[in-house]
């Protein structure tokens with residue numbers, strides 16, 4: 001993807017000599033892709049202990065990013081994997097670091113930032129790439145789809161020129177007719193009606209949804225192993241969003257592409273992805289199979305996000321805002337970054353260095369009070385969580401879930417123990433506070 | 436809300452007359468190739484005092500055109516907007532007094548508060564300017580500015596900051612405070628929470644609920660987001676290509692939609708167990 005958003009733009013459209021024949025299919029990962037249809041194809045253990053399954057397309061380990069002058073790291077201890085055919089959601093509010101994390105797959109970092117840790121794409125150490133190898137990586141292995149397709153397309157050039165350029169970038173060999181034929185194929189693949197005519201059109205003649213299809217066709221032109229979708233459907237109407245999401249699912253099924261799906265919308269991520277990671281202040285706070293996020297979110301921030309997102313569900317309680325605001329880069333945190341907004345914060349939280357606490361079954365959450373809310377405590381955290389939570393747990397073990405006494409029951413979110421205004425439904429039609 | 440009929444309003448309840456009555460509002464635009472685009476076709480609804488009406492639709496539905504006609508940013512081809520029994524003239528008001536009176540009827544909050552805030556003024560100055568224009572002065576104005584800042588949850592530090600130094604959520608709070616400064620009868624919000632972080636969006640929704648209860652201002656909430664509309668409105672209008680396809684109490688429109696288009700919109704909203712392909716199949720037979 002021509003990276004119009006990157007801090008360091010990828011090199012110009014320089015078709016690398018001797019490039020492979022980039023028919024998307026020829027690029028399929030050799031290892032058998034995970035059966036894409038099954039949702040929880042390879043839900044990976046949070047602590048990343050899990051091995052086996054196909055080689056990850058994206059493997060980020062302990063990624064940190066320091067920016068001179070910032071009060072806190074842009075990213076701290078971020079680890080995530082995307083396997084072939086997998087859709088992994090990365091969710092957070094502004095400043096959470098979700099886009100910064102995604103761009104690490106392209107080795108695109110803000111000027112002056114120093115990355116630490118590991119970023120591997122299809123086995124290649126991306127942080128070590130330089131020069132032509134880096135350009136080739138950015139041009140062919142990973143493709144990015146942004147929120148605004150117009151930013152990715154030159155307004156005065158035709159759709160056909162854009163695709164031709166993309167194909168050249170991928171080293172597509174062939175005469176004009178062959179290039180044209182392949183471009184038509186690509187547009188048909190992304191579901192644009194009348195593809196031959198589209199080649200002659202300019203961006204302003206197409207709707208936002210159609211343009212996003214063109215951008216996705218351009219991504220497919222290079223046969224990428226990994227697709228990064230950064231708020232790729234956020235600006236679209238809901239019905240168009242459903243179309244693009246359906247298309248992306250088809251792409252990963254047919255090409256075995258891994259998809260990292262970056263969004264601010266937790267409901268959307270949990271509905272669409274196989275696994276979801278939630279970020280806050282440059283850190284991962286929770287990592288779960290998608291269904292588990294709806295039924296049993298564990299980190300107080302994840303719970304807060306779900307509670308403050310309005311839903312169509314008749315039975316849902318009113319929205320309950322999280323007090324305060326998402327942290328900026330000027331906010332530093334000696335301990336858990338969510339302390340100031342967390343209904344369950346204790347003085348110890350301000351000193352607790354966040355780390356992933358494994359959850360039984362699958363996933364992790366970075367909260368020191370997690371063990372206390374474990375339905376039947378035992379297997380949850382192992383030694384790690386146990387020791388951390390011990391001080392605070394003191395006798396609270398397992399009681400608060402019953403919800404009888406809301407006063408100390410911060411993480412038992414159903415209790416209306418909020419420090420801000422009354423939690424009544426916004427509509428005001430059902431007064432009475434009981435949530 | 437007791438109305439069950441197709442029209443949102445208190446008639447069914449037999450209560451006070453509506454604060455806002457919109458009747459047969461229409462607007463067309465010439466198309467480049469000839470012909471005209473119907474942006475709004477005979478739109479009509481009422482909103483009671485302290486009531487809240489949602490206008491939902493996708494891009495091109497005409498919902499923003501309707502919002503703009505309400506405040507007078509777009510002049511309708513036909514139809515009337517009546518506030519408290521007084522019809523608003525279609526032409527822009529002439530003369531200061533008429534302009535101010537008009538401003539006190541309907542105020543608007545935009546998606547991007549930048550467009551309505553003067554970058555040179557601090558939050559407090561911005562409120563004071565509006566208050567003084569509308570006749571408050573001296574200590575009374577100062578006091579009211581403080582009260583407004585408090586009402587929208589801005590502290591004295593934010594009150595002393597200029598818009599660029601505020602976060603998106605704080606700017607939107609300021610825009611709401613400025614709109615409220617003139618004590619309008621109706622507040623029109625055009626995608627006013629769409630650009631905010633989820634946690635901040637919830638704060639603003641809660642704020643609007645409080646404001647409505649405390650001041651009795653009526654809300655017209657224009658949004659693409661059905662879930663948000665469900666939470667903040669009692670009546671809903673679903674628009675498509677300039678026409679109203681469905682209209683009624685929010686609860687019934689969103690829980691038991693009668694038109695295929697509303698059903699398709701609802702099916703496209705992600706939720707647990709949601710499958711985009713299934714949502715599209717559900718929509719396909721009826722929505723060309």
Ligand code: SF4
Nearest residue numbers: 336339342349367368
């Ligand atoms: S309980 Fe403590 S550690 Fe857990 S999220 Fe809240 S503040 Fe952080």
Ligand code: SF4
Nearest residue numbers: 535538564565568617
């Ligand atoms: S002060 Fe504000 S509301 Fe009053 S007329 Fe001027 S812009 Fe309109």
